[in-house]
Amino acid sequence: MWHDTAVAAPVTTALDGPADTDTLIIGAGYAGLSTALHLAQAGSQCMVLDAREIGFGGSGRNGGQLVPGLKKDPTELLNAYGPARGRQLIDFADATARTVYSLIDQYQLNVPHTRSGWIQPAHSKVTLELVKKRVADWQRQGAPVRPLSRSEVGDLLGTDQYHGGWFDERGGSLQPLSYVRELARAAIEEGATVHTATPVASIRKKGSGWLAVTEKGDAVHARRIVVCANAYSDGIWKNLKETVVDPNTYQVATAPLPEEIAKTILPQGQPVSDTRNLLLYFRKDHTGRFLMGGRGPFREPRGRQDWDHLQKAITLLYPQLKDIPFEYYWCGRVSVTQDYMPHLHQPEPGLILNIGCQGRGIGLQTAMGKALAAYLTSGDQASLPIPFTPVRRLPFYGLRKLYVGALIAWYRYLDSRT
Ligand SMILES: Cc1cc2nc3c(=O)[nH]c(=O)nc-3n(C[C@H](O)[C@H](O)[C@H](O)COP(=O)(O)OP(=O)(O)OC[C@H]3O[C@@H](n4cnc5c(N)ncnc54)[C@H](O)[C@@H]3O)c2cc1C
Incomplete structure (x- = not known):
């Protein structure tokens, strides 16, 4: 795609x-x-x-989700690396998305992108508590982040499947x-x-x-x-x-969505990665397609069935997509350290x-x-x-x-x- x-x-x-x-x-x-x-x-x-x-x-x-930060939150970084190195890592994490936007501006890079923030919704009550801690942690660092109630997440995502979440203004998306x-x-x-x-x-x-x-x-x-x-x-x-460890992560994308359906899903265009350990990440792209990524077999794919679980996850979140054709299927390797x-x-x-x-x-x-x-x-x-x-x-x-x-x-x- x-x-x-x-x-x-x-x-x-x-x-x-x-x-x-x-x-x-x-x-x-x-x-x-x-x-x-x-x-x-x-x-x-x-x-x-x-x-x-x-x-x-x-x-x-x-x-194409421009997610600020590292996997670890500020307090975890300070605990793991001590005050000086921890501080440096927090500043580094804070600046990651800004570094991309600065290059886009400085070199007038021809990259379709958004700067409308990134959302992490909580898929369970347990992870909602983690999200609350995370957002408070980043707020203490002065980051432009805020918690989202269940109804705010519902409005921003166009689905009522999440318990709440947080919004990070530093993020966005781009054509990778x-x-x-x-x-x-x-x-x-x-x-x-x-x-x-x-x-x-x-x-x-x-x-x-x-x-x-x-x-x-x-x-x-x-x-x-x-x-x-x-x-x-x-x-x-x-x-x-x-x-x-270098597992494959799988992605699938629909045909461009008709206008009346597009406006019911992520109406403000933010990218989303949820709190599951085997997370679902999704967004609309600049061509109006809906795409979702998530886990899949470690091995190389053997056929379309290796993406079935993602198609199911999409229609659970957004039943209005059940008759929209899927046009693209792909995967790639991510590197996970201990x-x-x-x-x-x-x-x-x-x-x-x-x-x-x-x-x-x-x-x-x-x-x-x-x-x-x-x-x-x-x-x-x-x-x-x-x-x-x-x-x-x-x-x-x-x-x-x-x-x-x-x-x-x-x-x-x-x-x-x-
Ligand atoms: C499916 C998928 C979805 C992802 N989603 C997101 C997301 O939404 N947001 C996000 O921030 N990150 C995401 N990531 C992670 C992100 O894409 C990677 O972290 C990032 O692209 C890594 O960049 P890199 O330059 O370090 O390595 P890569 O982009 O992987 O580049 C490594 C390059 O090294 C080359 N190479 C390897 N060996 C040799 C050799 N011997 N000689 C010469 N060249 C060699 C390869 O050909 C390759 O081009 C995702 C990754 C995947 C696979």
Whole structure:
């Protein structure tokens, strides 16, 4: 769907022959391209290589919900990281969506988007209590957020299935593939080089710098390398892929809605992600379609039946959609870390690995790219929102599918409680 409704990508070609660059970035998603854009802005030479195309990973597949913040709330961040680092993380989380909007404005990015806020409705009385705490927590930080009563949620969503919720003015939505393509255009205009269809097969230290070798056999020498392959990381660095669980999340979209139905659903156009552990996230897009994402099989899909549960969830929330045809079905991988936080690793000087999004990466990875560029130009680790940590393989990684299966069963039970 995003391919059918996105602006064209800037013209890029595969790398053909050996190359030298100051910073080599692997992965042309939000993280890699934001790092490149901000490096180029600072006058630093950089090259981005992507195995497939701009936005091939999560950045070209997601739900387009610009959700501010991290998975953890301010108090949790302060408790986990202490007052100084916790404060820095709260400020970082607070600014994630703003960073995206600033780039859209600064570079006049051609991205259909909204700035009308984001809503998290509570699907149960238990989670309503959590939501109340969350909104109070962010209010103490001065964030423009407010609780929503059951009837306010009903009016904003056009369904009476939720118990209440909260409204976060900082959020919004965008066409995700247009955004990543336009980030690439801006990065190239600032002087970054971007090559697509160029899988990097290996990286290793060479002299005082680094050597990357592409699958085709071309050598790229760089002073440093930043790996931004996230859930699409392969075996490029030992145990990197094994630091996350990378399940598929599934999405489905209807045909454009007739006007009389469209006005009964999300009349003010906010995107919504609910409080379920196996959350449902939904919105209308700029073409008037209704789209919903949620869990699905860990494996790659085998047929339309793998999206049936989402179609059912849609008609439970919005019975008026029962006769509207579904036009698009797709999925993509998200990277989930053990502590639900993004991770930065620097296993050796000059090599940075950026991974982890927990399904919330538009603002996060754009802001992370900006922070990475600041670190790379200044050498000051205080520019980074989180400290570097060792690359640690998840315990029982080989059993992750079983483990995730058990976790999903447990989450299903929790989500069924009212
Ligand atoms: C279905 C879905 C729905 C989502 N919904 C939302 C949402 O609504 N809101 C939100 O904020 N987040 C959402 N997310 C998460 C968000 O999309 C990701 O967090 C974000 O796109 C990650 O960006 P990234 O740049 O870190 O990585 P990616 O965009 O995944 O980019 C990684 C790139 O690395 C490349 N690569 C990998 N290995 C190599 C190699 N060896 N050589 C060269 N290139 C390589 C890949 O081709 C890929 O293009 C969703 C994700 C999915 C999959």
